[in-house]
Amino acid sequence: MKKFDLPQLEDFPIESFQQDLIGWFTEEMRDLPWRKDQDPYKVWVSEIMLQQTRVDTVIPYFNRFIEQFPTIEALATADEEKVLKAWEGLGYYSRVRNLQAAVQEVHETYGGVVPNTPEEISRLKGVGPYTTGAVLSIAYGVPEPAVDGNVMRVISRVLSIWDDIAKPSSRKIFEQAIRELISHKNPSYFNQALMELGALVCTPTSPSCLLCPVREHCHAFHEGVTSELPVKTKKKSTKRVRLASAILVDSSGKIVLHKRPSSGLLANLWEFPMAEVNAFSTPREDLVRFIQEHYSEQVELEKVQLDKIEHIFSHLVWEVDVFVGTISGSIKEPGARFVTADELEGDYALPVSHQKMWKSFKAERK
DNA sequence: AAATCGGGGAG
DNA sequence: CTCCCAGATTT
Known part of the structure; x- marks a missing residue:
């Protein structure tokens, strides 16, 4: 040896x-x-x-x-x-x-x-x-x-x-x-x-x-x-994912948050309701359909879109169309809850992409 | 072995 | 834009 x-x-x-x-x-x-x-x-x-x-x-x-x-x-x-x-x-x-x-x-x-x-x-x-x-x-x-x-x-x-x-x-x-x-x-x-x-x-x-x-x-x-040196082969490029998300407010001013699954990307973090966008439909259409199916039929999105965010991960890119809306009625989704603005900022861990949305929302609203 | 999993800073 | 950072886990 x-x-x-x-x-x-x-x-x-x-x-x-x-x-x-x-x-x-x-x-x-x-x-x-x-x-x-x-x-x-x-x-x-x-x-x-x-x-x-x-x-x-x-x-x-x-x-x-x-x-x-x-x-x-x-x-x-x-x-x-x-x-x-x-x-x-x-x-x-x-x-x-x-x-x-x-x-x-x-x-x-x-x-x-x-x-x-x-x-x-x-x-x-x-x-x-x-x-x-x-x-x-x-x-x-x-x-x-x-x-x-x-x-x-x-x-x-x-x-x-x-x-x-x-x-x-x-x-x-x-x-x-x-x-x-x-x-x-x-x-x-x-x-x-x-x-x-x-x-x-x-x-x-x-x-x-x-x-x-x-x-x-x-x-x-x-x-x-x-x-x-060192020799290092480079990784292949990232995939793009189209998404649509909404900051939904109820009659008392509380906001809907959803807890992500316990595995996978951003596991266990909280986010605003978000849907993938089909290649052959508009973000607004898919988002409204998603919210009505998973949250409540009684949802109304504002006519003007709040923002469009691009967020880059290691292996993929999110393109998120951001909307604001109101919601009422009972919520189907068990992983959802209504929170105040202070609770959202103090008690809930949000990914940076959704922090960007929240920041945009607050800037628009003041 | 290759893919997944965040976000930001440097050049 | 690309690269890469005091990497580990899953597939």
Whole structure:
């Protein structure tokens, strides 16, 4: 059995690399709220929030979330709706549902202590290979790889690895590389330093190689191919979906909200009644038909459309024609309820697309 | 392996 | 406009 799968590691000065990297991080690391201590719970929350999400976006969410749910116990026993509301606008909402479920398991099964082995922690909902390594190394000092997009970019350049990082199978190559490279003396700083380097210096386009602490160890830099790495195939374009939605008000001024299904896109979030638009009919026709079938026959939409919104997701685009109307009579749809404007804003988590509609409604109405 | 799942910022 | 971000889960 060979010692290294990667021939680039044969003569690689591992200790020197570790020293340069960790030394740089010690001096240059950003002052971030989840770095104030190594509370495994807070490290965990931050890692979930940071999945596919930028540091600057996460900071205010993290501070509010920890203030509202300071401990495992607090989050485990919190009301689901309040937890979702705290996540409103952050996206990938299954993250927070999985997080609360996992925290409840830690609360009940592990006595409120986040487990410190790869086997146990990776069994928790929403904790995949990256988060497993991140929490173990940062909170517990366990030398496990934490391979995210930053790490794949940095290591692909340092070791001149030309595998397509968009392929799931490539992650294992980088994990193996990190297992060889990682500092056993300070796994936490080693992993964080790689990510920090990717975020601040070894950026996707025009990396600041002249400021890089590991430039001398970097194969791509010496070969002049930093702009060609990492190799990443691009994803195919998004599909478009035509929708129509209505802000419906009853005689007492309350507004109709509908709770989305517990799985799929924007699961468990609240929205204004919304219908898909058939290719051969108008938004207004399909919307009125939908509302009469699912809510009440007694609905009247205003003649002039309120707005038209385009909302872009990762894999699709919503084109929403927005209407305003009045509604009366009993409501058929069991997932619906009437709420005041204050309740809508304070108690119900809405996707950003529907927040845009609400904002438009309020602007029109004042 | 490919698709799904949000939203925003950078170039 | 395109890319991509401290990815995980489902199909």
